[in-house]
Every structure is written in C-alpha cells, then in structure tokens.
Amino acid sequence: MPSFEKEFRESKGQPFEYNGNAIIGIDRLNVEKEISGYIELISTNSDWLQGVILDVNGELEINTIKGQKFILWQNHMKKPTFFHGTSKDKQLLVWNAWDTGNGVTNYWHNGAAMIKETDGDAIIYRCNDGHPDDNFDDIVFKIVIDTDSE
Amino acid sequence: MNSDPSGRETLAEMGAAIGMQAAIGAIVGGSMEASMRVLAYLTSGNEVDAGNLVFEFFDGFMQGAIIGGVFGALFGAFGAIAAESILANCVLRSAFLTMGLANSFDGIKGILGGNYWGGSLKIVEGILWGLGALPNYYRGGIENSTYTTAAETNPTKSKGWRLGDPPDNLTAAGKEPSWSTVRQRYWKNEAYYNSNQYSAENVSRMQKGLAPQQMNLKTGMMESMEIHHNYITQSSGLPDMHAPWNLKPVWPDEHAMIDPNRFTGG
Numbered sequence: 001m002p003s004f005e006k007e008f009r010e011s012k013g014q015p016f017e018y019n020g021n022a023i024i025g026i027d028r029l030n031v032e033k034e035i036s037g038y039i040e041l042i043s044t045n046s047d048w049l050q051g052v053i054l055d056v057n058g059e060l061e062i063n064t065i066k067g068q069k070f071i072l073w074q075n076h077m078k079k080p081t082f083f084h085g086t087s088k089d090k091q092l093l094v095w096n097a098w099d100t101g102n103g104v105t106n107y108w109h110n111g112a113a114m115i116k117e118t119d120g121d122a123i124i125y126r127c128n129d130g131h132p133d134d135n136f137d138d139i140v141f142k143i144v145i146d147t148d149s150e
Numbered sequence: 151m152n153s154d155p156s157g158r159e160t161l162a163e164m165g166a167a168i169g170m171q172a173a174i175g176a177i178v179g180g181s182m183e184a185s186m187r188v189l190a191y192l193t194s195g196n197e198v199d200a201g202n203l204v205f206e207f208f209d210g211f212m213q214g215a216i217i218g219g220v221f222g223a224l225f226g227a228f229g230a231i232a233a234e235s236i237l238a239n240c241v242l243r244s245a246f247l248t249m250g251l252a253n254s255f256d257g258i259k260g261i262l263g264g265n266y267w268g269g270s271l272k273i274v275e276g277i278l279w280g281l282g283a284l285p286n287y288y289r290g291g292i293e294n295s296t297y298t299t300a301a302e303t304n305p306t307k308s309k310g311w312r313l314g315d316p317p318d319n320l321t322a323a324g325k326e327p328s329w330s331t332v333r334q335r336y337w338k339n340e341a342y343y344n345s346n347q348y349s350a351e352n353v354s355r356m357q358k359g360l361a362p363q364q365m366n367l368k369t370g371m372m373e374s375m376e377i378h379h380n381y382i383t384q385s386s387g388l389p390d391m392h393a394p395w396n397l398k399p400v401w402p403d404e405h406a407m408i409d410p411n412r413f414t415g416g
Contacts, residue, residue, distance in 0.1 A: 005349045005364065013367040026367040055368075069407070093368065100347050105404050109364035110349045130347055 003132035004113040019134070023113045027125070029092040029145065035060075036084035037145040041077035043137065046129050048098045050074045050139035053107065055093040060085035071097055071105060074139065096127035096139055106130055121147060167233075171226025172219045179218015182275055184211035189267045225282070232287035243283045250280025311335055313342050318392040329384065332392040334359030336377060340399065364401070376405045376412070385411075 007016050008025050015024045035056070044050045054060060055069040062070055062083045072081060096114060097107040106112075111132040117124045122142040129138040187210030191203060225242065232239035254276030260269025311319040311327075317335035321327050327335070341348070341356035352362035361374040378400045382391040390396060405412045 003349045005351070008365045008367065009372070012370045013365050025365075069403075095367065100344070102398075104399055105401070106347070107401070108367050109352065109362070110347070132349070 001111075001132040002134050003111050004128070005109050005111075008108070008113075018113075021115050024116060025108055025113060026093055026095040027114065027116055027123075029094060029123070029143070031087055031090055031092045031145055033058075033086055033088065033090055034084075035087050035092060035145065036082070037143060038080040038082045039072065039077065039141060039143045040080040041074055042124070042140040042142060044074050044139050045135075046098065046131065046138040048100050048129055048131075048138075050127075050129060051097040051099065051105070052077070052125075052139070052141055053093075053095050053097050054083065056085060056087040057089045057091065058086040073099070077141065092145070094125065094143060096125065096129065098129040098138070100130070121145075167230050168223055168226035171229060172223035175222020175225070176215040176219035178278060179221065180211040180213075180215030182271065183214025183217075184208070186210065186268060186271055189271070193267065229287050239287045242287060243285075246279055246282030250276045250278075250283060252276070253279055313338055315339075316394050317397070318390075318394070326389075327392070329392065333361075333377060336397060336399075337361055366402075368403075373402050375399050375401055378405055378409055378412075383411075 002018070004018070004023060004025075007018070007023070010016075013025060015022050017023065039052060039054070051071050051073040053069065053071050054062075057068070059066055059068060060070060060083050062072075062081060066085075070083075095107055096112065097105050098112075099105060106129075110130040111128045111134075112130055113128045113136070115126045115136050117126070119142070122144050124140065124142045126136040127139045127141075128134065128136050131138065184207045187206045188203065191206045192198065225245075228238060228242050228245075232242045253272050257269045257272030257274075257276055260266075260272055263269070307318065307320045308315070309320045309324050310322045311317070315335075317332045317339060318327065319335075321331070337356040338359050340362075341353050345353045348356065348362050352364075356362055361376065363372050363374050365371075366373045376399070378398045379391055380396050380398050382388050382393075382396050384391055400408070402412075
C-alpha cells in the first residue's frame with residue numbers, strides 16, 4: 001500500500017509522478033489580487049471526515065466570515081460554497097484534510113496526496129487522505145475561479 | 151509528613167513546633183543562665199556555701215528558662231510562619247545569625263577582658279544561636295516538591311506508568327512527571343492506540359516517544375506534531391494540566407491558530 005509521505009519528503013514537497021499522474025500535496029493556484037469563486041464537493045469515500053483547506057496571503061470571506069485560512073468540512077460543502085477576497089501574492093493555496101474522529105485536522109502525511117484535473121473552468125481535485133492507498137477518491141471536489149477576477 | 155493537600159503544615163504541627171521550640175529554649179536558656187550564675191558565684195572569691203550555690207543555680211535556671219521559653223516560643227511561632235513565607239524564613243535566619251554573632255563578640259570581648267569562663271559561655275551561646283541560622287525553614291513553593299510527594303497532593307493519579315496508561319500518571323517514586331516525560335508517554339500511547347493513522351516511519355518515531363513529523367508543503371521544511379493544552383494552559387501549573395482530556399495533538403499551523411502563545415513564524 002503506497003504512502004506518499006516518503007516521496008514528498010524526498011521531493012521536499014514538490015510534485016512527483018506516480019502511475020503516469022502528477023501527484024501534488026498542495027496546489028498554488030495563480031489568481032488575481034481580487035479573487036472570487038466557489039468550491040463544491042463532488043464525492044467522498046472514506047470512513048474519516050474529509051475537508052478542504054483554502055489559504056491566502058490576504059483575506060477571504062466565506063458565508064460572511066473573514067479569515068486568511070479556511071477549512072471546509074464535507075458536511076458543509078454539499079452546496080457550492082462561494083468565496084471572495086484578496087490575495088497579496090496572487091495565489092490561492094488548496095489542499096485536502098481529514099479528521100479521524102478525534103477533532104484533529106490532519107493533512108500532508110501518510111497517504112495524503114492529490115491529483116489535479118481541469119474540466120472547462122473547473123479545477124477538479126481527486127484526493128487521498130491519510131489511508132495509505134492510491135485510489136484518490138477519499139474526497140473529490142472542484143473549484144471554479146471567476147474568470148473576470150483572473 | 152502530615153500535611154494538608156497544599157503541602158503546608160497543619161495548625162497542630164505549627165503548635166507542636168512552637169511548643170517544642172519553647173521547651174528547648176527554656177532548657178538551653180535555663181542551663182546557660184544557671185551555669186553562668188554558678189560560675190560567677192564560684193569565681194567571686196566569697197566563701198562557698200552549698201545553700202547559696204543551689205539557690206544561685208535554681209534562680210539562674212528559672213530566670214534563663216523563662217526568658218529562653220518566651221524567646222523559644224516567639225522563634226517557634228516565627229519559624230512556623232517561616233515555613234510558609236520565604237521572607238519570614240530569611241528574617242528568622244538573619245535574627246539567629248545576628249544573635250549568634252553578637253553573643254560571640256561579647257564572648258571574645260569577655261575573654262580578652264580576662265573573664266574566661268563567662269566569655270567562653272557567651273561564645274557557646276553565640277554558636278547555639280548561630281546554629282539556628284543553618285536550617286531552611288521554608289517549605290512552600292518550589293521546595294515543596296521535595297517536601298510533599300505528588301501522591302499526597304493528587305491521590306487520584308496512579309503511581310508508575312505502563313504503555314496505554316494515562317500519560318500524566320505519577321512516576322514510580324510518586325512524583326508529578328515532567329512535561330518532557332508526559333510528552334514521551336503521550337506519543338508512545340498514540341503509537342499504541344492509533345498506529346493506523348500514521349506512516350510506519352512516524353509510528354516508529356512515536357514508539358520511541360518522539361512526535362510524528364511531516365513535510366510542510368507550504369514551506370518545504372519538516373515539522374513535528376505538537377501537543378496543545380485544550381482547557382488548562384501549561385503556564386497555569388495546575389495539577390490536571392497534563393490530563394489526557396486536556397491534551398490534543400496538532401500540527402504547528404493549527405496550534406498557532408488556536409493558541410495565541412504559539413507562533414510558527416509563517
């Protein structure tokens with residue numbers, strides 16, 4: 001059973017190839033300073049609670065809440081979740097997370113990894129949580145960045 | 151040691167200390183004064199009379215005993231306060247030292263003046279006073295850990311620790327474990343109970359008492375998982391601060407988000 005932790009350690013966090021796919025642990029989306037868009041859950045398949053982290057060097061606003069870093073858990077992502085804000089370095093960081101049930105937010109270790117695909121305007125992420133496997137279906141979600149803000 | 155949960159002396163112990171000090175003061179003071187009076191009588195050049203000698207002895211003893219008892223009780227009471235207060239402890243020891251030096255100087259002066267017996271006794275008295283400055287009477291604060299065992303202060307915790315036990319169990323000697331010890335036990339337990347949540351490398355680290363690590367993909371640097379004190383802060387020093395229900399493993403960025411005292415610099 002593959003655990004991608006070792007590969008990420010060796011690559012110092014940089015993407016690497018696995019079974020013909022580029023494997024990433026974090027995505028640095030290039031955006032404009034003013035950013036808006038939405039995130040939507042497509043599916044989950046894990047016995048652990050799944051989540052997505054959005055992080056900017058600036059400020060995001062989601063559902064009237066403002067902050068630099070958000071974690072959106074699967075039960076709050078069933079409908080498209082809209083966000084807008086500013087990013088000083090014109091980047092939106094995205095990675096997946098999970099909670100095994102003890103309230104701890106986990107990410108980037110053991111089997112964690114993402115495969116990124118594009119479908120029109122949408123960026124789709126197929127993700128592995130901490131389980132050391134390679135099915136990349138623990139959480140699948142999409143992010144759409146408004147083109148007029150890019 | 152019969153102590154209340156805070157490790158302080160009980161009122162009964164304070165009373166006993168005062169009484170004991172008064173009795174010792176009376177015996178020492180009476181003996182000293184009686185000896186001096188007898189010596190003064192014997193070296194006065196007058197004809198020695200057995201009745202006068204006995205009178206001088208008992209009169210001197212009673213006078214010395216009353217003064218010694220009063221002083222002893224006062225010092226005993228002050229000693230009981232000194233057990234609670236560092237300041238009182240310092241004052242008491244300084245008083246003993248001052249009395250010791252003063253009597254010693256008087257003794258030296260007496261010997262130099264030709265009063266050998268009286269001077270020698272004064273020096274002995276000075277030494278006895280000086281001995282009172284040697285002990286540390288304070289029993290609170292930091293020194294409490296060597297005075298009252300943790301088992302006495304926290305009877306709900308078990309002594310000794312084995313894999314799977316609460317990490318804040320007392321040491322085999324009954325002492326509160328250090329944070330370093332609690333942390334090592336915590337990670338060993340995490341490897342024992344939740345090994346399926348970590349890579350083989352991290353399980354191996356945790357089995358040695360070390361925190362799991364991951365590559366921080368934002369910074370490209372390795373980082374170690376930390377343990378957050380949920381409700382009772384570590385700086386509080388309260389007895390249950392390392393209890394399992396108060397501890398939560400977190401990665402550094404999350405720790406910085408929930409704990410204003412934790413900064414990652416990123």
